[in-house]
Amino acid sequence: MFKKAFQKFATLPYGVKVASAGWLAFSATHLTLSHPPVREKMIDFCGNQTNFRIIYGTIATAIAGTTVLLYSRTPPSLRGKIVHNLYRRRNDTQSSSIGFRASVLLQAVGAFFVTDSYVTAYRNPLAMTDSEPKDPRSIRRMYQIAGLQRITRHHEFFGYVFFALGSMLANNRVGDMILYGFIPVFTAAGIIHQEYRLRQTKPAFYFEDTSIIPFQAVLEGKQSLTKALFEVSPASYAATFCVISMMFFWP
Known part of the structure; x- marks a missing residue:
């Protein structure tokens, strides 16, 4: 099933792949770090909530920024119908x-x-x-x-x-x-x-x-x-x- 899904994904226009992969990565990291048990452990590891928020925001900004940058450089013809x-x-x-x-x-x-x-x-x-x-x-x-x-x-x-x-x-x-x-x-x-x-x-x-x-x-x-x-x-x-x-x- 995963192999077929990956093969289907590979046939999509480049811009569609960039947008989809970028937001999947954003969702995975964002939701994982937001999950209360994970969040509390990360706050303890970072020392305080402010440090955790800075790291959390940096990761989110890096993924979203990279996605938008790559997509903005994609020609309209490669963004799908x-x-x-x-x-x-x-x-x-x-x-x-x-x-x-x-x-x-x-x-x-x-x-x-x-x-x-x-x-x-x-x-x-x-x-x-x-x-x-x-x-x-x-x-x-x-x-x-x-x-x-x-x-x-x-x-x-x-x-x-x-x-x-x-x-x-x-x-x-x-x-x-x-x-x-x-x-x-x-x-x-x-x-x-x-x-x-x-x-x-x-x-x-x-x-x-x-x-x-x-x-x-x-x-x-x-x-x-x-x-x-x-x-x-x-x-x-x-x-x-x-x-x-x-x-x-x-x-």
Whole structure:
């Protein structure tokens, strides 16, 4: 069975193989190191949680970065068949198509969410640094909901999802669908995993006043979109502007 699967895999276009193999390697290492028994042993081995997170993040970045780099250098003809033409209709200019506008909007929002999650790392459950309060009296202040947390408590994860969906509109081959389509699928697993971990440490009000699904808490009247945007730091907006400029206007 494995021999037949390998033979079938070998016949796939080069770009499809790169995207598939890269994400399989990413999933295997990520899920293994995230498994609680393995994670605890690794933390003990590394000395503390921060060191473990640095190693964990380095491995993930190396695999994902290598996959994206190799795929970006793959000619379109080696990325598999065309599966849609939503980015540019036959009778439309590129900039007037709905697919183009939706792609730009999704990628821009994704860049905003991810960039803010790094600028304000203390609000990000995926941050590399420990952010748990040492003084019980500071718990409510530490977990005060602000900024993009009012939209979703997993804004970095959903930033990747928005960016991936926008990229799936902008790119239309089988390899593209695998490369970018993997991100929302793996993100769903990541959110489930993070929710389990967060509920072991964060207070109940944090979950009562926020939502997993973006904008759910806003629509339910628990949070304000205006407050969320006003509470985002100027540094986040500046960094996002730089990131978006490089994404869309870099030669």
